[in-house]
Amino acid sequence: MVDVPTLLAVTVGATATSGALLVYAWFTDRQTPALAIWAIGYLVGALGTALIVARGNINNFWSIDVANALLIAGYGLMWKGARAFEGRATPTAYVFVGSAIWLAVCQIEALHSSLSARIATVSLFMLSYTLLTGLELIRSSEKQLMSRWPLIVVIAIHAVVFFSRVLWPGRLALLLAGSVHPLSVMALVAFEILFHSFCAAFLLTSLARERIELRYKRASLTDPLTGVSNRRAFEENGSRLLQRSTISNQPIALIAFDLDRFKAINDSHGHAAGDRVLCKFCDVVAESMRPDDLFGRIGGEEFCCLLTNVSLVGAITMAERVRRRFSEMEIDVGTGRLRATVSAGVTVAGQGSRDLLVLLSAADKALYRAKESGRNRTEVAQPDLAATDRRPVSLKIN
Numbered sequence: 451m452v453d454v455p456t457l458l459a460v461t462v463g464a465t466a467t468s469g470a471l472l473v474y475a476w477f478t479d480r481q482t483p484a485l486a487i488w489a490i491g492y493l494v495g496a497l498g499t500a501l502i503v504a505r506g507n508i509n510n511f512w513s514i515d516v517a518n519a520l521l522i523a524g525y526g527l528m529w530k531g532a533r534a535f536e537g538r539a540t541p542t543a544y545v546f547v548g549s550a551i552w553l554a555v556c557q558i559e560a561l562h563s564s565l566s567a568r569i570a571t572v573s574l575f576m577l578s579y580t581l582l583t584g585l586e587l588i589r590s591s592e593k594q595l596m597s598r599w600p601l602i603v604v605i606a607i608h609a610v611v612f613f614s615r616v617l618w619p620g621r622l623a624l625l626l627a628g629s630v631h632p633l634s635v636m637a638l639v640a641f642e643i644l645f646h647s648f649c650a651a652f653l654l655t656s657l658a659r660e661r662i663e664l665r666y667k668r669a670s671l672t673d674p675l676t677g678v679s680n681r682r683a684f685e686e687n688g689s690r691l692l693q694r695s696t697i698s699n700q701p702i703a704l705i706a707f708d709l710d711r712f713k714a715i716n717d718s719h720g721h722a723a724g725d726r727v728l729c730k731f732c733d734v735v736a737e738s739m740r741p742d743d744l745f746g747r748i749g750g751e752e753f754c755c756l757l758t759n760v761s762l763v764g765a766i767t768m769a770e771r772v773r774r775r776f777s778e779m780e781i782d783v784g785t786g787r788l789r790a791t792v793s794a795g796v797t798v799a800g801q802g803s804r805d806l807l808v809l810l811s812a813a814d815k816a817l818y819r820a821k822e823s824g825r826n827r828t829e830v831a832q833p834d835l836a837a838t839d840r841r842p843v844s845l846k847i848n
């Protein structure tokens with residue numbers, strides 16, 4: 451025989467412990483307020499379960515009405531935490547609306563006196579908040595977080611348990627009343643709650659830690675001023691793009707950009723103005739890029755764009771479009787408006803082995819010739835990667 455009060459008491463301890471661990475996780479990571487919200491949700495749920503365990507020793511108002519209201523509120527807080535983790539605000543009223551409706555339902559004597567009705571009603575509210583929590587995780591924009599899908603699975607299992615309680619509350623009512631041998635179902639329900647408490651708390655903490663690691667990784671691969679890839683990220687991702695293009699035998703091109711007389715802009719208008727010009731240039735390139743193209747800041751005022759599945763003519767067309775649009779743009783730098791220009795060097799990968807450093811070198815040589823030829827122009831170099839002589843062949847674009 452399974453002693454139901456003992457199982458519930460163990461559940462209280464497990465839920466409270468999980469809440470305490472989430473509190474500790476929040477203290478070590480104050481940048482993730484969702485951890486604190488989840489911790490409060492766990493602790494509120496533990497308090498509600500404790501009141502249920504005390505049934506018979508305290509007034510029914512506390513062990514039934516308040517206890518279940520706290521349980522529903524705990525799941526509402528879990529939903530609020532999931533939304534906060536995704537940066538979405540949640541009105542407090544939405545979190546506690548389930549508890550408020552439950553307390554209103556308790557005033558209906560026919561429903562309040564029926565154990566099956568109480569189980570179905572409370573389970574319905576918990577199921578709703580659980581599904582909303584899972585939906586927030588599914589909608590997450592950070593698909594790279596590995597703990598997200600195991601957490602969704604754990605939540606889905608929990609939702610199935612609540613769904614069964616909504617459909618067959620009478621069965622659980624008989625078990626709680628002792629009319630049916632409880633080992634078959636009640637033990638499974640209790641152990642699922644224990645499983646959910648520990649697993650969900652662990653995965654929530656892991657989710658927050660993975661996000662911190664992901665943000666640090668992104669920061670190390672992102673230029674802090676412009677928000678585009680830095681040289682390290684460009685070389686890493688560019689090498690992978692070249693490998694894939696080699697396997698699929700797709701053409702690939704590289705454009706090297708360098709802003710003209712950028713030092714003069716900094717000297718005449720200040721570094722803040724120079725930063726503004728750099729950001730505006732990145733905006734112009736972003737408007738011309740396709741989703742699979744790669745763009746990065748190589749250093750100073752030099753940028754590179756790697757174009758997949760594009761011909762030489764297509765790469766020249768993009769370089770010219772960027773050059774022309776940027777030269778026509780008036781940039782507000784605070785102290786006035788100015789115009790700036792950019793030079794470009796274009797190269798395409800040859801047949802056979804493709805090396806990013808060779809492409810960068812060839813595009814840089816073409817870019818140098820564009821500078822030497824008067825700036826604000828595009829020069830083309832097409833290296834033969836299979837040959838030992840990799841001197842560029844130029845094509846002037848006026």
